[in-house]
Amino acid sequence: MEKYILLIISAVLVNNFVLTRFLGICPFLGVSKKLPTALGMCAAIVFVMTCASAVVWLISRFLLEPAGVFHTDLTYLQTIVFILVIAAFVQFVEMIIRKFSPGLYKALGIYLPLITTNCAVLGVAVLNVQKGYNLLAATLFGFGAAAGFSLALIIFTGLREKIDRSNPPQAFRGTAIALLTAGQLSLAFMGFAALIKM
Amino acid sequence: MPFDIIDPTIIMGGVGLSCGILLGVAARFLTVTVNPRIEALTALLPGVNCGACGLPGCSEYARALIMHGAKVNLCKPGGPKTMRQIAVFLGVEPVTMERQVALVLCGGDDKTAIRKFCYNGIADCAAAALVGGGDKACGYGCLGLGSCARICPTEAIEITHARLAVIHPELCIGCGQCVKACPKKIIQLVPESRTIHVLCRSKDRGNVVKKNCSIGCIGCTLCTKAAGNAIKMEGALAVVDYTQPLENEEAITKCPQHTIIKRSGRKEVPA
Amino acid sequence: MKTRRAMFRSKGGVHPASRKRATNAMPVEFMPLSKVLFVSMVQHMGAPARPVVKKGDAVMRGQVLGEAGGYVSAPVHAPTSGKVIAISERPTQAGLPAACVEIEPDGEDRWDAARQPGPDWKTMEAKALVERIVAAGIVGMGGAGFPTHVKLSPPAGKTIDTLIINGAECEPYLTADQRLMVEAAQSIWTGVQIVRQILGARRLVMAIEDNKPDAIQAMSAAMEGTDAELVVLKTEYPQGAEKQLIYAVTGREVPSGGLPMAVGALVENVGTCAAIYDAIVEGRPLTERIVTVTGAMVRTPKNLRARIGTPLADLVAFCGGMVGLPGKIICGGPMMGLAQGSLEAAVTKTTSGVVLLPHQAVQQFSSMPCISCGRCVSACPMRLMPNTLGEMIEAEDNEGAEGLNVMDCIECGSCAYECPAHRPLVQHMRQAKAEITKQRLKKATAAKG
Amino acid sequence: MNEPVEKTLPIAAKEPTWLASSSPHAHSGDSVRKIMLTVIIALMPALAAAGIFFGWDALRLTGVCIVSCVAAEAATRKLMRRDKGIGDLSAVVTGLLLAFNLPPALPSWMAVVGSIVAIVIAKQFYGGLGYNPFNPALIGRVLLLISFPVAMTTWGPWQILSPAAGVDAITTATPLGLVKTTLGTGQPLPFVFDGDTILQFFMGAKNGCIGEVSVLALLIGGMYLLWRRCISWQVPVFYIGTVAVFATILWLADPTHNYNPLFHILTGGLVLGAFFMATDMVTTPVTKTGLMFFGIGCGVLTMVIRKWGGYPEGVSFAILIMNAFTPLLNRMTRPRVFGHGQKKKQA
Secondary structure (H helix, E strand, O other): OHHHHHHHHHHHHHOOOOOOOOOOHHHHHHOOOOHHHHHHHHHHHHHHHHHHHHHHHHHHHHHHOOOOOOOOOOHHHHHHHHHHHHHHHHHHHHHHHHHHOHHHHHHHHHHOHHHHHOHHHHHHHHHHHHHOOOHHHHHHHHHHHHHHHHHHHHHHHHHHHHHHOOOOOHHHOOHHHHHHHHHHHHHHHHHHOOOOOO | OOHHHHHHHHHHHHHHHHHHHHHHHHHHHOOOOOOHHHHHHHHHOOOOOOOOOOOOOHHHHHHHHHHHOOOOOOOOOOHHHHHHHHHHHHOOOOOOOOOEEEEEOOOOOOOOEOEOOEEOOEOOHHHHHOOOOOOEOOOOOOOOOOHHHHHOOOOOEEEOOOOOEEEOOOOOOOOOHHHHHOOOOOEEEEEOOOOEEEOOOOOOOHHHHHHHEOOOOOOOOHHHHHHHHHEEEEOOEEEEOOOOOOOOOHHHHHOOOOOEEEOOOOOOOOO | OEEEEOOOOOOOOEOOOOOOOOOOOOOOEEOOOOOOEEEEOOOOOOOOOEEOOOOOOEEOEOOEEEEOOOOOOOOEEOOOOEEEEEEEEEEOOOOOEEEEEEEEEOOOOOEOOOOOOOOOHHHOOHHHHHHHHHHOOOEOOOOOOOEHHHHOOOOOOOOOOEEEEEEOOOOOOOOHHHHHHHHOHHHHHHHHHHHHHHHOOOEEEEEEEOOOHHHHHHHHHHHOOOOOEEEEEOOOEOOOOHHHHHHHHHOOOOOOOOOHHHHOEEEEEHHHHHHHHHHHHHOOOOOEEEEEEEOOOEOOOEEEEEEOOOEHHHHHHHOOOEOOOOOEEEEOOOOOOEEOOOOOOEOOOOOOEEEEEOHHHHOOOOOOOOOOOOHHHHHOOOOOOHHHHHHHHHOOOHHHHHHOOHHHOOOOOHHHHHOOOOOOHHHHHHHHHHHHHHHHHHHHHHHHO | OOOOOOOEOOOOOOOOOOEEOOOOOOOOOOOHHHHHHHHHHHHHHHHHHHHHHHOHHHHHHHHHHHHHHHHHHHHHHHHOOOOOOOOOOHHHHHHHHHHHOOOOOOOHHHHHHHHHHHHHHOOHHHOOOOOOOOOHHHHHHHHHHHHOOOHHHOOOOEEOOOEOOOOOOEEOOOHHHHHHHHHHOOOOOOEOOOHHHHHHHHHOOOOOOOOOOOHHHHHHHHHHHHHOOOOOOHHHHHHHHHHHHHHHHHHHHOOOOOOOHHHHHHOOOHHHHHHHHOOOOOOOOOOHHHHHHHHHHHHHHHHHHHHHOOOOOOHHHHHHHHHHHHHHHHHHOOOOOOOOOOOOOOO
């Protein structure tokens, strides 16, 4: 039990996907302008990452690995199959959001379908396989990573409001100053380094 | 050996098929219809999103045209050309419209108009107008703090060093944003073919105007005689009636205050 | 009568130096008539008055010069007898042009013959009393100038159980209300009783800040033996603001966008009550008021009883003139008053003071970015976030500002007073409020047709 | 149009003579410069204490930091073609605070690097004072800590008054570092935390960064700031209070591996952080409730890092992380506006 809790804490704080692994920077910068939009993105990411982690683990375990039903090593198919599954989930989320929250759909724009190619989602799936987690651990790790992403995104959205009202030199306006801020935020998160040895 | 091909094929196919089926089922319940005509019409509009049509942006105007039958001549930046394109797209009769440009009806800058106090506050006309009506002694003068220039989508308005807003007609698209932004209400849309203008809006009596500004209209009525119908008196102020033709440049030379000027409109209409 | 301290302490507020000592012991002097009186038709909130006299007309003191331009409006009367020499357009104290009747006094100062003291007010109906108040052109004399009869006519079903008389005078420098309370406590008290009779208010509260012991003493002497209460407020700005005063006295918060009557309360300024006494008992319409002329640049600061329409320059001249060029000329108090471009403007029904500040007191500032010190947030009596609002409005995000309730701002100036970065916060708020009001009006008219 | 630096209009050179502006026409007379000056004065006792304990090195480093911060600020403002660079004295405060967070033996050039990062990257790139989301001095320090871990953790020797059995009486680590390393190797606590040690730690005869050693000097400065209304009491009280509560719980749960809460208060940069860095106006919330949560958050994070983290000291990281939460805290702790959402209250 303790192991799983530590796993989540580690994924949220110590090995935060955005701030220490630098994965998923695209939506991190893209949808951090308004809090409601960012929250919508967080919900979408949590759903996709958690579900994809579980499904991908099952596929990997029972179809691709030598111990699976085919009795052959098909792990070279990993990337393509994972993306296929993730894409299907993203499509599904997109449909739901478009149907029930057109405003959010419009606000998220291109960043919603882009979750498909979001390296954070694929990253969590690949890491799950690499680290040899069991199904529960993989799902929790997916959830923890998504929660860490959400935490970073929400903090950053708050900061973004302040930055948007700041007055940088012309060359640093927009994404440049946002990236600088993200860098400083990861400096701050260095404080969690070696908090949990995993 | 052939299994090497078959297994991955089965997997990819199987996974893909099941995802496809699931999404297909989901799509049955979650479809949203859109009107492709709106997007096509949006593409015809200039995309300045200036709001001159009274709607928040070009795509909203396109929607209003298709869904609610809005008028086809509302897009001022696009001018007659866009109006014709819209009319063709919608299959309706084109209407006549003349392109208009904005004009600041004040010539009183720091060299010619006096100030009644030193304004200390936000560098914005609307804010300055809340402090004693602005720092120009003339209550109808341009405050020169650039509210119009900041809102202009094409940066056609220049604030001179002597604090006066001047609109460059060759850049102006006639969207009318500055007209709304000016707290003194001294910006007006005029037909772009017109060249002779009275640059004053002061309703004050002549002696008051003279005290406040060296180039304000003092209501001497000399210009009205020279210009016929095209310049009329409104109280102590000469006003150009843009519905009447005015070619006679005598009015400019007659004006003792040099309030009347000749300014060219935009020459060519951009495509 | 019982005297007590205010029970409720609202959050926020600031403590500017009061600087009342120059005039708070100076008896009110009569200001002699000026050569020309400029009587503006915009002396109140609401529709401007419509001039009903012509150039060349002879007028008597108290004769109607302009009739009310609507329900929320008030008539304007001739401040003395004389001749109308012009009906012109002149800038008001706010710098906006307004119709103005110029009167040349004949020096005899004869009252209008039609004027007559009314019957005993105790026997009069509420409606008849209100009619006399309307006819006398009485408006709130604390500063806003809201027509008094509107306040005194609550819609059917609304009852006002608490009547609060505002003698707080929290603005620095000003002592007009204080001197009025000291010198005319009895007429204020009669005026208060008339208002109470009109409203049928159960509870009557006189509220005075604790830095005016002489006013407290005078008022309690006048109120001796009645069931009214005298509430002594802690000296703090803006104690005299309507909503803050109601909270301090009753603990009730006037809802956002609502009027005091929504919580069953009504606030009248002491000056207004004295004017009501004049109108009902003496039969005199509102033609004069007390103005404090003060500030370091005035040679001998004074409290003056001046006629409406007296040019500010004459007031200053009567006080010995200026000792040097002022840095700023303010109509009203330094916290909410209007800066003037000249001394050309004239006294109106709401002019409580003329303050001439020296250059060193008004050093020109240029604002810095907000340093988020939070002092404005602590100072705001409406508990707004002036720092965020200021930044939003600077970024022209009026909708965001509306979402953060900029419309609740009372423009008291506490935020800008405290701001170490000298940000023009009040001006930001004013700008946004004006813009939002414009948008709302547009929406309302669009919705209508 | 593109660089709206001057947001209010300066006075015109020629007449008219008097000003007009929006109300209010009165002002409290306080200014950013005066606030910064107060902070500088409040930091002086700690600087004096540093001079006493570390001698020339401390003063050298402080001087280097101040000079390079001010120079970096002036140069950047000039390069960006903006005026009003150093007049507000904020660069001096940044320099002082950065120096106070460095070990006394640090090479000067590293201090210069830290100063430039603090001023240029953490502050001026955002447009200068007021716009920076993170405390510049702390960004400078954390960057140095990560870039030069050895130099940033090299200290001189100091004497432990009551060492535990088997531990040297002279050490070259900070108290927190010493505890972390000895506990990390499975040994018991390195010294007895008795009355003498408490007094020693309180006065400042121990290892640590330049400005953090003398709790007494810092408290004098902190009280001065409180008295001058430059900081609000919420942050120091809730920050130190949270640390105390957290440390008490740990101590009660396991007294053999934890000192009593006074140890955590008197060591490391807690008092310096709580009074001078977690109270930096620009990067902390504006509401009183927000400041309370800010203090609590700093306290929890500090103790988590001290107890379980890789670094012995967590004050800098904790404050930086809470800086990131500041906009959210401001948003969540907006006061209830007068006359809104009022429950029916009877007078």
